Amino acid sequence: xxxxxxxxxxxxxxxxxxxxxxxxxxxxxxxxxxxxxxxxxxxxxxxxxxxxxxxxxxxxxxxxxxxxxxxxxxxxxxxxxxxxxxxxxxxxxxxxxxxxxxxxxxxxxxxxxxxxxxxxxxxxxxxxxxxxxxxxxxxxxxxxxxxxxxxxxxxxxxxxxxxxxxxxxxxxxxxxxxxxxxxxxxxxxxxxxxxxxxxxxxxxxxxxxxxxxxxxxxxxxxxxxxxxxxxxxxxxxxxxxxxxxxxxxxxxxxxxxxxxxxxxxxxxxxxxxxxxxxxx
Numbered sequence: 021x022x023x024x025x026x027x028x029x030x031x032x033x034x035x036x037x038x039x040x041x042x043x044x045x046x047x048x049x050x051x052x053x054x055x056x057x058x059x060x061x062x063x064x065x066x067x068x069x070x071x072x073x074x075x076x077x078x079x080x081x082x083x084x085x086x087x088x089x090x091x092x093x094x095x096x097x098x099x100x101x102x103x104x105x106x107x108x109x110x111x112x113x114x115x116x117x118x119x120x121x122x123x124x125x126x127x128x129x130x131x132x133x134x135x136x137x138x139x140x141x142x143x144x145x146x147x148x149x150x151x152x153x154x155x156x157x158x159x160x161x162x163x164x165x166x167x168x169x170x171x172x173x174x175x176x177x178x179x180x181x182x183x184x185x186x187x188x189x190x191x192x193x194x195x196x197x198x199x200x201x202x203x204x205x206x207x208x209x210x211x212x213x214x215x216x217x218x219x220x221x222x223x224x225x226x227x228x229x230x231x232x233x234x235x236x237x238x239x240x241x242x243x244x245x246x247x248x249x250x251x252x253x254x255x256x257x258x259x260x261x262x263x264x265x266x267x268x269x270x271x272x273x274x275x276x277x278x279x280x281x282x283x284x285x286x287x288x289x290x291x292x293x294x295x296x297x298x299x300x
Contacts, residue, residue, distance in 0.1 A: 077212045079203050080109060084226040089298075091170045092116050099298075100226035103187045105180075106298035108173075109228045111154035111255075115140060117166035123157070129239030133289055138164050141291060143233040144241045156235050156291035159269035162256045163288075169296035176297040178259035178270045178283070185281045188225055196279040200224040206276075207250045215250030218276045227295075229253050229274045235291030251276055254284070254292045261285050 080086060080098060087099040087106070091114045098109040115123050117138075126132045126139040138161030143149040161168050162175050169175060176184075188197035202221040205212020212218065213230050232253040234242050252275040259270045271292055273282040286292070 077210065078205050079213070079230065080228050081223045081226045086226065089170055089173065089296075092118050092120055097296075098228075100228075102184060102225050102227065105184075105300075107176075107184075107227060108296045109226055111230070111232065112157070112168065112294040112296060113154045114168065115155070117164060117168055118171050119166050121166055123161050123168070132158070132235065132239035132291070133237060135289060136160065138162075138168070139291075141235060143235070149233075154232065154293055156233070157256065157294050158235075158291055159256060159260070159286075159288035162258060162269065162294060163260070168294060173296040173298050175256060175258040175294055178257045180297060181257055181272050181281070181283075184225075191224065193220070196220060197281045198274050199279040201227040201229045201281065202274050203228050203230055213250055214276045216276065220279050229255075231276070232293045237287035237289040239289075255295050256292050260288075 084100060086109055087101075088096055089099050089108070090096045091112075093114050093116055095113045097112075099106055100109040101107075115125060117123060124135070124137055124139045126135060126141055127145050132139060132141070135158060139158045140155045140161060143156060157168065167174065185197040188200045189195050191200065193199075199220040199222055201223070202214065202218065203212055203223050204218070204221050206214050206216050206218050208216050214221065215231070230253055231250045234254060236242055252273060254271050254273045257270045257272065261268050261270060267288060268285040269288055269290075270283060270285050273284055275282070
């Protein structure tokens with residue numbers, strides 16, 4: 021009986037240990053578990069104590085030279101020249117128009133859905149989403165004559181995005197403008213912010229597009245086309261369209277599954293990110 025008892029204790033002790041593979045992630049923030057104690061740990065939390073940091077996710081193209089521009093609030097943005105045109109390489113973060121007037125910060129769903137004035141919010145009303153994903157704006161803010169962009173800059177028209185797409189599509193691999201506008205890497209590998217697969221993304225242009233989510237016309241927050249984070253990103257243009265009796269705004273869409281640039285129109289009470297382009 022004693023032998024059986026000791027065998028049971030031994031089996032229980034062994035079951036308390038878990039393997040910790042260098043390539044497995046146990047919810048370690050920016051790190052992977054390293055092997056120790058012959059690769060055995062008493063718990064996943066103990067495994068997490070042996071994390072080593074990985075490189076920060078890449079947003080910008082390290083082979084390109086970026087400039088800078090600041091807005092009326094002093095927020096500084098990287099800029100990039102693409103085919104002789106200067107674009108912001110980051111999403112807009114301002115809460116003021118270029119003349120200093122305040123853009124309404126709207127949290128409530130109903131208030132957002134009925135607003136006829138410019139408004140902004142963070143995705144899911146979480147300020148932490150503003151670190152990499154910045155602010156979402158309704159189209160009223162985009163179309164306001166006080167200008168949401170820095171002085172000397174504007175929200176690009178649909179035609180300007182089409183010209184950008186046409187230029188990038190001529191560069192090999194051809195017809196992959198979307199991949200040339202998306203930041204590289206994936207959430208799963210800890211190398212970027214896009215969900216899998218983000219295959220072929222090169223950020224050749226330096227546009228550095230990131231997934232950023234959407235606030236729909238009813239004021240709810242959704243992931244565009246996908247249920248998981250990192251699936252897609254969209255940006256307003258300054259071009260509107262009368263769609264079935266509704267005045268909508270055009271926007272562009274990048275997704276982790278598509279290598280091309282997608283165009284769509286959305287109700288003006290939708291919330292999306294904004295990029296700015298320097299005036300000619």
